[in-house]
Amino acid sequence: MKPTFKGEEHSRGLKPAADREIPLARPNVTPAEIDAVVEVLRTPNLSLGPKVGEFEQAFARAVGVREAVAVSSGTAALHVLIRALGIGPGDEVVTTPFSFVASANCVLYERATPVFADIDAETWNIDPAKIEAAVTPRTKAILPVDVFGQPADFDAIRDIARRHKLVIIEDSCEALGAAYQGVRAGALGDAGVFGFYPNKQITTGEGGMITTNDADLAAMCRSLRNQGRDAGAGWLAHPRLGFNYRLPDINCALGLAQLRRLDELLSARARVAEWYIEELPVGGGCGTGISPPTAGLLQLQRIAPNVRMSWFVFVVRLADPFTEQDRDRVLSGLRSAGIGCSNYFAPIHLQPYIRELGGYRPGDFPVCEAVASRTIALPFHHELTRDDVRRVVAELCSLLA
Numbered sequence: 001m002k003p004t005f006k007g008e009e010h011s012r013g014l015k016p017a018a019d020r021e022i023p024l025a026r027p028n029v030t031p032a033e034i035d036a037v038v039e040v041l042r043t044p045n046l047s048l049g050p051k052v053g054e055f056e057q058a059f060a061r062a063v064g065v066r067e068a069v070a071v072s073s074g075t076a077a078l079h080v081l082i083r084a085l086g087i088g089p090g091d092e093v094v095t096t097p098f099s100f101v102a103s104a105n106c107v108l109y110e111r112a113t114p115v116f117a118d119i120d121a122e123t124w125n126i127d128p129a130k131i132e133a134a135v136t137p138r139t140k141a142i143l144p145v146d147v148f149g150q151p152a153d154f155d156a157i158r159d160i161a162r163r164h165k166l167v168i169i170e171d172s173c174e175a176l177g178a179a180y181q182g183v184r185a186g187a188l189g190d191a192g193v194f195g196f197y198p199n200k201q202i203t204t205g206e207g208g209m210i211t212t213n214d215a216d217l218a219a220m221c222r223s224l225r226n227q228g229r230d231a232g233a234g235w236l237a238h239p240r241l242g243f244n245y246r247l248p249d250i251n252c253a254l255g256l257a258q259l260r261r262l263d264e265l266l267s268a269r270a271r272v273a274e275w276y277i278e279e280l281p282v283g284g285g286c287g288t289g290i291s292p293p294t295a296g297l298l299q300l301q302r303i304a305p306n307v308r309m310s311w312f313v314f315v316v317r318l319a320d321p322f323t324e325q326d327r328d329r330v331l332s333g334l335r336s337a338g339i340g341c342s343n344y345f346a347p348i349h350l351q352p353y354i355r356e357l358g359g360y361r362p363g364d365f366p367v368c369e370a371v372a373s374r375t376i377a378l379p380f381h382h383e384l385t386r387d388d389v390r391r392v393v394a395e396l397c398s399l400l401a
């Protein structure tokens, strides 16, 4: 029950324990990670040292691919792939408007054109039928995103790619540990991409990874991340235009220690997701048996039967009668109760610069917009307790009632 003196307690700075802040996301770093980082700091190899290869090999094994290339962020990984695949001015890449902006920005960095295909209303992943309709003679690649940790519909996507001779870049940044028909995320296209920002399943602070079975593509990515140098050639020999997208050994050591804990991290996240699914009033009452008028007002992402989910964030969608204004009111209500939350995602085609570039208007991708305007990401990380989840759900229910 909510204490009626809550406001007073806040004003006196005496927050009751039950009202401590619950953050939206939080990295999970143990002494093992701290020791691994400190160990690197005692060596002279802070970059381009042995931890890079160790992290890459362990990561390739975890995803089930032959090659992994560590870079400085998930965005850098996407950019390097677009460049390595020779995608440039005049080329089109079909991708989803319901994603983090990096999955479209990487195409713009190379002066190519992102072409959006709307999403499925229930899985929130790119809709293969809309991809098919978006393909033109200029299309070079399909860039699906494994949204919130659910692999996209790869059977259908691979079929389209085969028929039109397109390469598939899988943005698997949110899906480390997920699988589609037993094949792990990151191994589902011609190349996969991961990011290790602190809200991801594993973190390196900042960092990213490219995964592929194509050794030539991996070699080109290694050159591009390192100023266009070739392996084993001189420090000042640059056969091509490259970038400094290297991931320091300090970060690689952190990533290696996190990767060793992957199963533990993923199962803790899955447990929290299970608690939300049990507590949320989806199709029923508010988990308390009181059956409040919130039944049926929330929807969850539909998980396709042939995927294994790796939970990245936990998102609820308000049902259609709710408006974007209602959603924003719920967000600010949760925040004033000390509960971290966010809209997830904002449609990419409506970001001001992309809107201007592509001449987009509200209504262009109606399914994406209908979902994006009603989503709420709830606190989701390793350290949440069942009581935290109950408090979040109770607050959400009272804001919807």
Ligand SMILES: *Cc1c(COP(=O)(O)O)cnc(C)c1O
Binding pocket: 073, 074, 075, 076, 099, 100, 102, 103, 145, 171, 173, 174, 194, 195, 196, 197, 207, 208
């Ligand atoms: C996290 C993420 C990225 C990469 O982000 P960085 O911050 O550059 O590591 C790319 N695409 C999606 C869908 C993401 O969620």
